[in-house]
Amino acid sequence: xxxxxxxxxxxxxxxxxxxxxxxxxxxxxxxxxxxxxxxxxxxxxxxxxxxxxxxxxxxxxxxxxxxxxxxxxxxxxxxxxxxxxxxxxxxxxxxxxxxxxxxxxxxxxxxxxxxxxxxxxxxxxxxxxxxxxxxxxxxxxxxxxxxxxxxxxxxxxxxxxxxxxxxxxxxxxxxxxxxxxxxxxxxxxxxxxxxxxxxxxxxxxxxxxxxxxxxxxxxxxxxxxxxxxxxxxxxxxxxxxxxxxxxxxxxxxxxxxxxxxxxxxxxxxxxxxxxxxxxxxxxxxxxxxxxxxxxxxxxxxxxxxxxxxxxxxxxxxxxxxxxxxxxxxxxxxxxxxxxxxxxxxxxxxxxxxxxxxxxxxxxxxxxxxxxxxxxxxxxxxxxxxxxxxxxxxxxxxxxxxxxxxxxxxxxxxxxx
Numbered sequence: 001x002x003x004x005x006x007x008x009x010x011x012x013x014x015x016x017x018x019x020x021x022x023x024x025x026x027x028x029x030x031x032x033x034x035x036x037x038x039x040x041x042x043x044x045x046x047x048x049x050x051x052x053x054x055x056x057x058x059x060x061x062x063x064x065x066x067x068x069x070x071x072x073x074x075x076x077x078x079x080x081x082x083x084x085x086x087x088x089x090x091x092x093x094x095x096x097x098x099x100x101x102x103x104x105x106x107x108x109x110x111x112x113x114x115x116x117x118x119x120x121x122x123x124x125x126x127x128x129x130x131x132x133x134x135x136x137x138x139x140x141x142x143x144x145x146x147x148x149x150x151x152x153x154x155x156x157x158x159x160x161x162x163x164x165x166x167x168x169x170x171x172x173x174x175x176x177x178x179x180x181x182x183x184x185x186x187x188x189x190x191x192x193x194x195x196x197x198x199x200x201x202x203x204x205x206x207x208x209x210x211x212x213x214x215x216x217x218x219x220x221x222x223x224x225x226x227x228x229x230x231x232x233x234x235x236x237x238x239x240x241x242x243x244x245x246x247x248x249x250x251x252x253x254x255x256x257x258x259x260x261x262x263x264x265x266x267x268x269x270x271x272x273x274x275x276x277x278x279x280x281x282x283x284x285x286x287x288x289x290x291x292x293x294x295x296x297x298x299x300x301x302x303x304x305x306x307x308x309x310x311x312x313x314x315x316x317x318x319x320x321x322x323x324x325x326x327x328x329x330x331x332x333x334x335x336x337x338x339x340x341x342x343x344x345x346x347x348x349x350x351x352x353x354x355x356x357x358x359x360x361x362x363x364x365x366x367x368x369x370x371x372x373x374x375x376x377x378x379x380x381x382x383x384x385x386x387x388x389x390x391x392x393x394x395x396x397x398x399x400x401x402x403x404x405x406x407x408x409x410x411x412x413x414x415x416x
Contacts, residue, residue, distance in 0.1 A: 007032060007059060010137040011416065013084055014063040018135035021082040021090050027063040027135065029162055033154035033413040034059045035140035036147045036204040037238055037375050038366050039213060040332050041310035043340060045198025047259050047303050048219040048276035050310040052226065052317075053200055054409040055208025056238075060138035060151040061416070066163035071096075071129035079117055079130065081110055084137040096129075097121045101191040112149055115192025116156045119184035122171040123164060130163065141403075143244030145367025149193070150201035153185040157206075158413040178207035178412065179221055196256040197368075208412030215314045219278055229320035231408075234361075235380045239354075239390055240403045241346040243371030252368050255340065259303060262296040277303040302339040306332060326361025326377055333364035342369030346398060350374045353393050357386050 011030055018027045034055040041051035071077075076096030082088075086109070093114050101118070102111065117130060124130075134156070140148040158181070161168040172180050182203035189195045189202070203216055207223065211231070214223040228234065259277055267274040269288045274280055277300055285292070285300045292300060309328045316325035333351050337343040343351075347365050351374050354363035359382030366375040378386050387404035394402045 006057065006139060007061065007416070010059065010061045010139060011063060014061050014135045014137035017082055017084055017087055017137070018063055018133070021087075021135065022080070022133050025065070025133075027133075028065045029159065030061055030063045030416040031155045031159035031162065031413065032059050032061045032416050033151050033158060033205045034208055034410055035151045036201060036208070037236065037373070037407060038200065039236070039375060040313045040329055040364070041200075041306060042332065042336055042365070042367070042369070043255060043259075043342065044278075044303055044306050044310065045200040045216070045218040046196065046256055047198075047263070048278035049303060049307040051198075051200040051216050051218060052213055052310050052313055053204040053216070054213045054236075054407075055204050055412050056146065056407045057410045058138075058140045058146060058151075060136065060140060060148070060155045062134055062136055062152075062155045062159045064132065064134040064159065066130060066132040066134075066159065068124065068128050068163065068167075069131045071127055075129070077117060077121065077130035078132070079110075079114060080133045081113055082135050083109060085109070085142075095121070102194075107193075109152075111192045112152050112189065113156050115188030116153050116185055117160065118192065119188050120157070120160050120164065120168075123167050123169060125167070128167075130160070132163070134159070141240055141373075143371070144240050144242075145365075145369070145372025146238070147201040147205060147367070149189060149195075150185065150205045153188055154181060154202055154205040154413045157181045157185055158415065162415055179203070181413065182206040183221065196253050204412065206413050208410060210409060210411050212409050213317065215310070219276070224314070226314050226317055228317050233380055234322060235378055235383050235406050236408065237354075237376045237378055237383060237386055238366070238405055238407050239350050239374045239376070239387075241344075241350060241371055241373065241394075242400065242402060243344060243346050251342070251370055255299065255342065258296060258299045262292060262300040265292050265296060266300065278307060280304055282308075298339040298341075302335045305335060322361045322377065329362030329364045329375075329377060330355060336365050336369060340369075344369075344371055346394075346400065347371065347374060349398060350390060350394065350402065353390055354378075354386065357389055358382055360386065
């Protein structure tokens with residue numbers, strides 16, 4: 001299925017569900033936002049570092065109708081929701097500017113939507129609220145490390161902005177819309193879904209560009225557009241291990257806390273020049289190894305060296321130095337496996353198998369880890385052979401099925 005036909009199928013499915021759920025009415029607008037693959041720069045965004053992602057063509061679409069209505073003292077914004085993943089009764093949520101985020105670790109997909117709506121209420125006049133009827137469809141693998149949650153958040157945000165017209169971003173004048181959208185969607189996931197994620201996923205879904213990656217500086221939240229030199233001979237292959245993770249639970253928040261602890265230790269040694277691990281050098285980390293202790297040393301070492309690898313990868317991409325880029329990807333995976341401990345047996349097997357295949361320059365875990373996907377840089381002529389090899393070896397050696405697909409940078413959030 002082509003990329004455009006894949007998006008169209010999502011729109012058709014969401015539209016059919018909308019009509020079935022809302023009394024055969026027709027939706028009036030459609031927003032789309034992509035998932036992402038991070039080429040390199042893992043677990044560096046929430047420590048103020050560098051990341052180098054690309055938007056992919058697997059996406060979430062939100063079709064529906066929306067309008068601005070009068071708010072009252074007892075009634076705020078009303079959000080009616082239905083999804084292809086749970087195509088039962090329409091979920092109805094109401095929210096006012098005073099509605100607090102959930103205090104518990106309640107987990108429900110509608111929180112990703114309601115949390116985003118909450119970020120846009122301050123843009124509206126005091127006497128105005130949303131009335132939304134939404135239908136959602138997506139093909140970003142859930143729990144696969146390709147940012148299905150950010151894709152949903154950003155698609156909803158883009159939909160809201162269209163409904164709001166001139167009111168959009170009135171509470172944050174002067175900030176580029178793609179940047180502000182990403183900040184709000186990250187905040188929604190942090191507060192409403194209790195996920196301590198950084199800004200990378202929401203930013204690339206919001207600001208992604210066709211045929212380009214973005215080097216995002218997660219301290220300033222600014223980005224540089226990066227294009228591959230002679231890209232026609234090289235391809236990126238993503239392999240889904242089908243080992244799922246939950247970014248809001250498990251080990252991910254533990255890593256965030258460990259990085260904060262490492263930062264505090266380094267600040268105690270070196271002073272206020274260490275604001276985040278972005279400010280630390282490898283020499284400083286090595287010199288403070290005894291104070292850090294083994295665990296915090298290895299966590300800090302990964303972040304500091306990963307930032308350096310990411311900046312080098314940007315230059316390698318632009319210069320067409322595929323051997324260097326591949327070696328950086330391999331080193332990144334080794335660091336995540338050994339120092340950051342976010343890999344797993346299945347991911348390690350897929351990377352090792354890819355790294356020894358003809359035409360492959362590098363392969364690494366992509367995303368938060370603890371399962372999910374790998375990304376491999378390979379000569380285009382070897383794509384089919386590589387994918388066949390990975391699926392065959394994974395089944396034979398681990399008795400599991402994986403799915404591979406070739407990808408390239410696509411556009412970010414948009415109205416269709």
